[in-house]
Amino acid sequence: MELGMIGLGRMGANMAQRLVRGGHRVVGFDPKPEARKAIEDNGAESAATLDALVAKLKAPRTLWMMVPAGAITDDTVNALLPLLSAGDTLIDGGNSNYKDTLRRAATCAGKNIQYVDCGTSGGIWGLAEGYSMMIGGDAAAVEHLRPIFETLAPGKDTGWGRVGPVGSGHFTKMVHNGIEYGLMQAYAEGFSILGHKQEFALDLHQIAEIWRTGSVVRSWLLDLTSDALGKNPKLDGIAPWVADSGEGRWTVAEAIDLDVPAPVITASLIERLRSRDTDSFADKLLAAMRNEFGGHAIKKE
Incomplete structure (x- = not known):
């Protein structure tokens, strides 16, 4: 053709x-x-x-x-x-x-x-x-x-x-991308927990490689995660700022319209939005409130 x-x-x-x-x-x-x-x-x-x-x-x-x-x-x-x-x-x-x-x-x-x-x-x-x-x-x-x-x-x-x-192809792809948001967020959070357990000095790339075969969490996204960790174990030079194409937002909006609970996809979208707030007024206000009601210390910039 x-x-x-x-x-x-x-x-x-x-x-x-x-x-x-x-x-x-x-x-x-x-x-x-x-x-x-x-x-x-x-x-x-x-x-x-x-x-x-x-x-x-x-x-x-x-x-x-x-x-x-x-x-x-x-x-x-x-x-x-x-x-x-x-x-x-x-x-x-x-x-x-x-x-x-x-x-x-x-x-x-x-x-x-x-x-x-x-x-x-x-x-x-x-x-x-x-x-x-x-x-x-x-x-x-x-x-x-x-x-x-x-x-x-x-x-x-x-x-x-x-x-x-007509329309169903893009609708299906929208939900596909919403699921992708949730999967990526779960991997990111899990590896972050592993990395913060400093006394074990865990090799995140090694763990990703172990999980790639036989594990119930194996996937192509995990393959790509392992590849990224192998190239740059500490993720040096990468800013903690995550973009979104818009399809996650559309998926969440559609879930609300259909009265379908989608807490994981919704939370993953919110995390992407949060990553862009490098000078979070909300976090500053939370610290101020804790100081007001409990006298908790405030960390200075």
Whole structure:
């Protein structure tokens, strides 16, 4: 099959490269000339504009967007709609909010353009290992795209699937990322406890390696944790500041809307927000309150 790839950041470029290796024709667009040259060096074609990209593809066309969620995705869809024709398919492989996906899909449906949402996991390892893909959309449209998904996935019948109608792919990926928050927080807290037991002088990398085989807490995240501890046991040079992509927030908000208790995911999100407060007024006020009611000492800055 042939495919237009929009957005040639690291993940988009790696996906294009995996598709080319699988025998697909890929034409990529990115506003950065160096990104376009990079995929050309790996066997894909490129286009300098969206107009040129669409012109290089035969109808009915398939275009895959790998751009940041939010306004950029909206801008890309709005720019593409006048260029596309009935029967074309637009895939959103980014981390869009599923509610935005439903809105965009309705707009595309009015022009008889299929909209498919593909929650994509695999990060920088996807080129070698394959991508986990949670796909939402019309069943016939997804089946037509099977050769693309089979090439990108870890195996033809593993690591991917249509999970439901349009919007369900991004909804599933949202919850996937919420679970990821909780798993990461548990590992971080556990290794912190181990590290603080100084009289045992525990080797955290060694422990991670032991747990990687046979343990009930073994996982790919633990593999990556072990790798990080092996490279930098004391985590020197890394600031205690943790970003979030937004999907953890959406998961917590959805849990509240559905009256589903999700204390672990919620707590892990709050911890990420807390990590950014380097001059915590709340903590200072807690210390002041303890001093007021109990005369407890206050540690000076």
